[in-house]
Amino acid sequence: MIQINRKYIKHFDWYIFLILLSISLIGVFTIYSATRPIITNVQQNYYTKQLLWICIGMVGLIAVVIYDYAWLRKSAYVFYIFGIILLLLVLLIGKKGMGAQRWIDLKIIVFQPSDLFKIVLIVALARYLSTIRYQLTKGSFAIALVLFGFLPFALIIKQPHLGTALITFSIFVFLALSKGIEKKFLIGLTIFLAIVVPLVSKTMWNGLKEYQKNRIVAFIDPAIDPKGMGYQIEQSKVTAGSGMIFGKGYLHGTQGPLRFLPEKHTDFIFSVFAEEWGFVGCTIMFILYFMLFIRGIDTALKAKDEFGRYVSIGITFMLFMYFIINIGMVLGMMPVVGVPIPFMSYGGTSTITNFLAVGILINIRMRRVVMVY
């Protein structure tokens, strides 16, 4: 046991772990600042809760790291079936809130299965892809599309949770591409989509909920502003922009605590950071994230097997998608899609999920060489 531990410590990916820790702690500090009290003197306990989520995430991460990820491969499909059942449960008995049904109340914690589901999906899809010898054929693509593409997409969009549904589906597309699709089939598929997508998107648009439409409209033309969605974008730009080069200084941001910025400690936490730390701070933050993603890709390239490769690249892609959708929204470059920024935003399920995901990355990297002791 002691020997094993030493081996772990030696090969443990401290690099990615430290990046993760840095971003998370900066996140806690920013949450503290964003939720500073203004009328009373009582500091809201968001930051302590977030610290708790980080600790739980850390424990989870270590738990994930300890055993060779081979067990993950073995039980991938079981997890996947379990995950699909959970998504169904959400629809049946889930807790409603803010016009959507996304949460399951476990009495102790309320959690959002769609968050955790993405990892389950990546793992299951990676296993499926690793069993295929060459590239995806028409048949294997169709099976994957139905089981790992459409099925979860339909269940999540029904909640409704547009952002997550789109990210889930994009994970499928991305992993399918990373495996490779037969050239002839790929060309045919592309032509087919070019014709069908415009037709389908119109029906889709009509199927969207009013607030979802509003978000897209507000983004395209904030002046129309049907329900004040443009306000969020505008205030987020004001918050980030007012940081200027060096920022207003820690605990000197005003937009968050005075509530001009909605969702200040969750989706828009990066604006608050940008307000207080300015261009310089943001650039440093970007470098940290960049290093994290590069490390993820590197892990995929060095993985000892195909399963590890697809899991790594899938996890990296998932984190990256959250990152760009969030930053794009915060900087007013993309529509307001309520997704958190990984590791910084307040939130239990997403924090823990992301820690587990990084744990898997570390696990794969650690076991990239077949070690003989």
Place this chain on the structure above:
Amino acid sequence: MNRDYFEFFARIVLYVISGFFLAFVLRLYQLQILKGEDYRTTSISNRVRMFMKPSPRGIIYDRNGEALVKNKPFFYVEILAGSKGVDTVSLAKLLDIDAKKIAAQLKKEEKNTFKPIVLKEGLTFEELARIEARRSDFPGLRIETTITRQYVYNNVGSHVIGYLGKPTQKQLERVGTALITPEMFIGQWGIESMYDETLRGLVGKEIIEVDALGRHLQVLESVSPEKGMDIHLSMDIKLQKIAEESFKKQKGALVALNPKNGEILALASVPSFDPNDFVMGINSEKWALINQSKDHPLLNRALQSAYPPGSIFKVLVSVAGIEKGIINRNYGVLCNGGLTYGNWRFGCWSAHGNVSFPLGLIASCDVFYYLVGKSLGIDTIEKYSHDFGLGVKTGLSIAGNDEKKGIIPSLAWKKKTLGKQWYLGETFIASIGQGYVSITPIQAAVMTMLVANNGQKYPITVLKQEGNVKPSERLKVRRQTFEWVKNAMYGVVNDPRGTGRSARSSIVAIAGKTGTAQVVKGKISSSRLKYENRDHAWFVAFAPLNDPEIAVAVIVEHGGHGGSTAAPIAKNVIEAYMKSKTQ
């Protein structure tokens, strides 16, 4: 093969990731560095609001301590430009204004999220209650208060008191927004404008930090408003009322001065206006009605209109004639109803026969003054006129900078303005206050005052003077001259041959002089002329003869003969004033 493909794929992914990061950094550069300053400003204006605390204006009292104005709250409703989802149609219905206008205003100020847009002003209490009840339906809607006036006596004295109005862009720039704001009312006419700085006080302000819900978090800076200073006018509102009513709907002006200190006791210009119409946000129809009225009610005739003085000018020519030694005990002329000079004949209104002083003034003989004027010369007449305040602005700015100067002609004046030489005939005409000569009613009052108080000059003021007023200079005119002219003026009113007998009073010794200023040349009796061609009627007077306490000048536009229309008005005012003094 599969491994190669994945490496290729990973490289593409790396490029894409790098591309996104580059785009994000560029975007941050744009937001935080290129436009950072603007966003910083917006973030400050987001959280900081300035609220004006209006300062109560000083009260204007008349000479007896009667309050002429009251302060009253003025309510207006405004909405923040950045208000979201405003139902303009029902808001327009609530406020009874045009929905399109609201939408247009909101659109125009769209970018200035927290800029208040005034939607309706001068709310009545019913409107106030109705809006207040539904305010929660319209986020960003708020009712604000400032201070305006109620003018207790409505039309009476409105040309002296003036009125308030919203500051113009020019005024805002000149005075500075630290002292006045676009929302508040400032003096725009009369005393309100002349002493605006005194009356205004200091506007208070409160700079408050607010959150997104508009809740006040903390006061960053607070300045309490300071009430303006009260003003005590020399005007007697009761006398003013009598003066204005005495005109009986005729147009004209009256100025009554205190010869002992230069106070204005009454200053009427009729028709007048109700200043209350202005302070509740006058509507354009009403404004047009007042402004374009043929009667020009906004014109302060006492200062802004110059008329030919007619025979009241003879008072001045008499003073000059006596001073220059032309008029003396032995001086006499023969009036046979006119004077022939070269090819010209200058008429007199009656054939007076042998005329000397004081009969010349009492009977207002034109021939007498033609000849006195001829001996004096126009330049001497000009000098004495200016000494007695004729053709000189009083500098009283109750009519803003619009006081008329009037004209007293001279050789130089004609050369300069008309480029022609002076003719003796023009001296004749000027000597009876016709021709080029024109003066304002307040100048006539100043002349009368200076005769009454033996040439003691005082600055003309609308403020009540306490104690003894330090006189400025005294005119270098012999006392004897004044006595003689004053006695002659007493004769005008009290002598059987006098033209101003209708001013004769049983309670006070009034001295005066009538004047009839021709509007068109001719010998037709005024009553048969069209109204606008009828003569202006003048009367100047002071009383009591021995120790004058009031000097009055009256003009009735197109009133015909001064003795019949203007003199009774002067008498009314003088009697009312003397009665009030003995009470």
